[in-house]
Amino acid sequence: MLLQLEKVIDTAQLDVIGQALKQALFVDGKLSAGARARRVKNNREIDKHSQEAAYLQKIIMGNLQAHNAFRSAALPHRVATPLLARYEPGMTYGEHIDDPIMGESLRFRCDVACTVFLNEPDLYDGGELVIRTSFGEHAVKLAAGDAILYPASSLHHVAPVTRGERLVAVTWVHSMIREAHKRELLYELSLAREQLMASSPEALETTQVDHAYVNLVRMWADV
Numbered sequence: 418m419l420l421q422l423e424k425v426i427d428t429a430q431l432d433v434i435g436q437a438l439k440q441a442l443f444v445d446g447k448l449s450a451g452a453r454a455r456r457v458k459n460n461r462e463i464d465k466h467s468q469e470a471a472y473l474q475k476i477i478m479g480n481l482q483a484h485n486a487f488r489s490a491a492l493p494h495r496v497a498t499p500l501l502a503r504y505e506p507g508m509t510y511g512e513h514i515d516d517p518i519m520g521e522s523l524r525f526r527c528d529v530a531c532t533v534f535l536n537e538p539d540l541y542d543g544g545e546l547v548i549r550t551s552f553g554e555h556a557v558k559l560a561a562g563d564a565i566l567y568p569a570s571s572l573h574h575v576a577p578v579t580r581g582e583r584l585v586a587v588t589w590v591h592s593m594i595r596e597a598h599k600r601e602l603l604y605e606l607s608l609a610r611e612q613l614m615a616s617s618p619e620a621l622e623t624t625q626v627d628h629a630y631v632n633l634v635r636m637w638a639d640v
Contacts, residue, residue, distance in 0.1 A: 418601040419548060419555060419567045420490050425480050425533055426562040434473055434535055438584060441469040443503055446510075457511025457574075463501040474499050477533060477586045481564075487531070489607040490566055492600060494640055495525045495591040499533070504544055504583035510575035512549075515589060517569075525591040529600075530573075532557075533564040533586040541581030548573040568597050593638045603637075606630050 426434070443461035450458045463470045477499045481487050497519060504510075515527050532546055538558045545556040546565065549572040556576070557565045567573070569589055594600045610630050613623040 422564040425564045437469050451516045454513045459508045461503045490604045491529045491590045492593045493590045494593045497589040499586040499588040504578045509577040512574040515569040527569040527589040528592040529590040530569040534559045535584040537561045541583045543576045543579040544583035545576045595639045
């Protein structure tokens with residue numbers, strides 16, 4: 418499932434993030450890549466040991482965790498500390514699949530990837546996130562503050578930037594629900610559940626849908 422998340426970060430926070438990124442130290446993005454991805458990765462990432470990194474990671478992580486669609490679609494058990502990346506002209510990230518297991522002291526399975534766009538698409542040319550699916554390739558380039566969720570198991574790449582600067586935050590989710598088709602089913606059911614709770618909270622069908630959703634999560638959860 419590919420899902421756009423709107424307004425993960427608001428305008429005021431984007432301004433704060435933009436100013437912090439101007440002051441931040443960036444290092445070679447290959448330092449955070451696995452052996453295979455390292456061969457095709459060409460970007461810069463904020464030094465994960467810097468004060469700016471800790472500050473910005475806290476903002477992005479907090480906003481994702483508070484975003485209802487993120488919680489409903491990803492059903493997170495663990496969420497990786499976000500990486501903040503910069504792509505300048507000529508930089509790209511060739512086709513790859515994310516590592517299945519990540520983490521150092523705490524290992525976690527990567528089920529869902531999430532890219533949060535931190536600057537407006539008209540500020541750079543190229544830089545589309547291209548995700549290969551069974552229905553063909555999908556090129557994604559969203560407004561600042563929006564994010565895209567997609568399976569970490571999918572082949573994807575970042576098209577070369579030809580003008581300007583692409584700024585993104587990337588993270589990965591260890592979902593409570595291991596299988597992608599079950600997560601998608603639960604997300605669709607959660608939308609119906611929320612609508613019924615808002616419009617007919619006392620109706621029998623609301624209770625039935627609520628019970629079905631809760632017990633499917635109980636049945637399928639891997640925690």
